Amino acid sequence: MKMKTTTAIVALAVAGAIGMSSAPVGAATLLDFLKGNKAAQRPQQPFAGSLDDDTSAFPDPAAPARPLPKVTGPTYNAYKADALRWIAASKFASSSQSASAAAIEQPEATGSIQTISGPASFDAGAEPRAFMADVKVRAPSEVATAIEKYYATHQGLVWVDANGVSQKARDAMAALADAGSDGLDPADYAVTDPDGAMTDADPAARQKRLMQFEIEMSAAVLTYVQDAQRGRIDPNRISGYYDFKRKTVNLDAALTNVALSGDVKAYLVSRNPQNAQYQALKAELARLKAVDGEQEARVDVAPGTLIKPGDVNPELANVVAAIRQRGSDKLKLDHSLTLASYQGGADYAPEIVELVKAYQTENGLKGDGVVGRGTVRVLSGGDSHSAKINKLVVAMEQMRWLPKDLGPRFVFINQPAFKAYYYNEGREQFEMKVVVGSKANQTYFFQDEIEVVEFNPYWGVPRSIIVNEMLPKLRQDPSYLDRLGYETSVGGQQMSSTDIDWSTTDSVDVRQPPGSDNALGQLKIMFPNSHAIYMHDTPQKKFFGRDMRALSHGCVRLVDPKKMAAAVLNMSVADVDQQIATGKNHQVKVPEKFPVYVSYFTAFPNKDGAVEYFDDVYDRDMYLGRALDATRKARHGQG
Template structure:
């Protein structure tokens, strides 16, 4: 019988596949279907129209009674969204909660020296002694701060007497030390303008006493707000990643602001305390050292040959940018390369024809640069030819990386897996050191991998592949409407509400809420195993039968999951067993899951600048343009703080 419309959606437990090009119907496997391949025994598509178009006169509508009526409009599963970043608003600190009015702060009326025997209070302001009641002049203070910072300040000053930053003589040494720290926060990737507090010293010396005291009280609260905002920002970051896009998933850190103010009050070395709030991980320290080095070299950029953005040059083609490509190789190629290809380089006359001899020169440059030597000049090769990022762009990447490190734990752990998407690499750390790394394939720009952290829990051998609903609806459904039996022929299982049904018995014109999964076996899209850290994004690490993709330099190719070039090695590491034991589990041919002996963290991260195991910062392309989104968030935050301060 036909399964008609309105079947309930059964939750898919796993997602991830690779897709390239337009789908081809009746392919040998579903993976081929997604990659646009055709089988040698592909059936001819019926010439009948099943989508409401006109039919030939000889067509028999009665031969397709269930598909003759107009199909329900094709649905669409939307990808996660990017947002317009909304910065935290500021609010006025309610000084009325802790500042006495001038009337209540005033001393008893005093005798007017010019009128013997009379009691006058003509100027209450002049009767308030700063040393006796320094907060009397806070009533005029207007300072804005993030809501949690404002609340902490109100609580602290309501519960504690005295001041933190000024005394009867003006600014204290503690205040001057804190100001110096805030002026230098660009060294840890923050913007000094967001914590700037004007030193009123010069002003207060030239005004009357009442105005002087008001200026000092304004400074007192501004300073507390700036220091507390900095303390919070340097611990957890200025940006809430979850407001950037749905591709971020972080529980934002909480900072004990009440405790921070109490420590600040008691601290004998405020500079040391504030500097101790900066992340102390070796990764952050390496980024900080790199930032200092880059700033010191500002204005001393090395020479580079500019190649037009978007250039793509393949062997046999003609392109005017070829002259710049060869000029860059002359500049950046090794001495050995230039000796080996000296005749070609010497005779080249800036012609646009990409001849075989020039292709060999480019291949040699690619190989010595760690790229695939295919002679195709694309984004990766151009990046190497131009010497990578400029000093300025490196600085911006470092600042983004520092901010993102603040979202992660201060200590990543002694054992963890770190997947850096722009590097297309997974790193296994154990006993506080990197033991190995391997190439990975991550989500394409249209199917981006999320940025989050979790814990590795399971290894599944001979896995099923649950076809994601997004693939079923967005990519397969048009073809299944034309050929409903395709999934049956290829051995895929289809079910609705947990009840297995034949793909041929599903009316794909009216139904799309169907679970589809591929049984374990040769050609399974997940290969022989997957490593699971259950999460709401259905992302995990897994094997793949498509090994050729690991040869590519740009490996953002999947539907979001992380494909491992050596999955058995990773599985053995996370299970704490040998690769031979992993092989034995696979050899059973049975689908089964095994819990890891001990859970440990996995960071599915996105860093365009990050230190390697030797502490050397490496730079990568922003494949998802997330650094650009971060820049917008930075600007929105700076604008909000400047407008409301």
């Protein structure tokens, strides 16, 4: 057979990134490769170098192979916070006199100048804005621009009236001081009441202080409005694992609305998300802040503890003590003899194993008797009081990146919970276990729309798997994919994997035809996105039995894909089975597109509104916390 060499550089057509365990070099099938099935290995003939079309069917041993490439995912960045800039308040002072005169003498020629009537208006004859020449206030760029635009087109004041600080200003200050109830930092919006500092009788000094207060209040209020609606940070600057178009907040309208509002406090509070999930987080934050976090004595099992049946480990005493403290009355009654007879020994005896298994099952863990990371976390009562508050603050920040209303129908995937939830008519209909990306192959955080379900799918092998995991094998045995029945092509031209010189080429399209061993199983649910992430079936069911399920290459595996497919297609599971039974690869569009939120929340309410807490499997809360800290320092002139 004539052998071909190719060095084509063609972008890999990626149909998705799914999770597989690391593979041995000599696996007999790709499924064995993906499962790490050593029993199926068999020796292969070595292959190296390139093949000469004209002179020989054997590779030239002198031809060096190109060094193995590596495909890497996004990294985490040192967060660059939004810079503040000075508000050009002197322009308001220089233009106030002429604008006022023009409005009096030629009102028909000054349509762009508006007067806010009511107690917030200052006596035009006093010209208080003439005292803005010395005002010094910094604010985020969008806020500064909105303030400059507002005061250039409105004569009146918003926060100062003829008596000084207005009641509206005091109401707004009270709302800003309570920003912590919405997970924001009140220090970001703190403005000093100038009335308390005015001890002199100099009218000019008083006017200057009031004008400084006027602009400071507008800056604080607009900063709050912007933070409440879109969040304090831009998640895309943290890492490429976030994919959100940052919201644009209409600050011009906001300041006008505030000026006209009869209840400024209600207006400001309403800028925060109003969906049920956010409100549950807010209520939980208030509850935790109202109690003393140190009241309850904690029994902690040492982090990193691993105890298997038959082991001897001194931490076993803390394990049993924690079960005594946190186990249900029924569990303690069922195992009362074991609990009564235990004397603090380190031997992990069978009766203690059964006690631990019962506690694991009671807490939604796999009842295997192995005291590992998940069990230790539950035994220790989960997160500390302060850690829970931090997780709530992070969760409330992240909720601001999502739509204010999540919609009546949506799928919500929460990666740290390893769960997918289907909502319809605003209520959770069901949840199911999922497998998400490993820490080395993280699932992204983004939102999209579910569009189609593909039955009996092809698996387009992701470039990361080809390059990082398969290429070393293919350089030894280029016939590997041919034997497995995989399709390979370069530049749209299908060819045998044996005919490809893998020592110089890695940009090749590889796909697995539908079948019982297909890595995507019987179906996939697609919401086309630039990350090639979707929900799908899998032949590897064993992973759903684990508590920690960050195990894939990035896509989301469903424990019950037929149930999810039936829900999104508005059909029965029997109808789904009929679609699969054709054995043919085909797609069915959903009757109507609706949102899917591929999210990352370490604190989130369940369907009953009770907030649950989860491990930060990717350390994203840590990076987000650093971004919030960088923003705080930028706003307060630190660092």
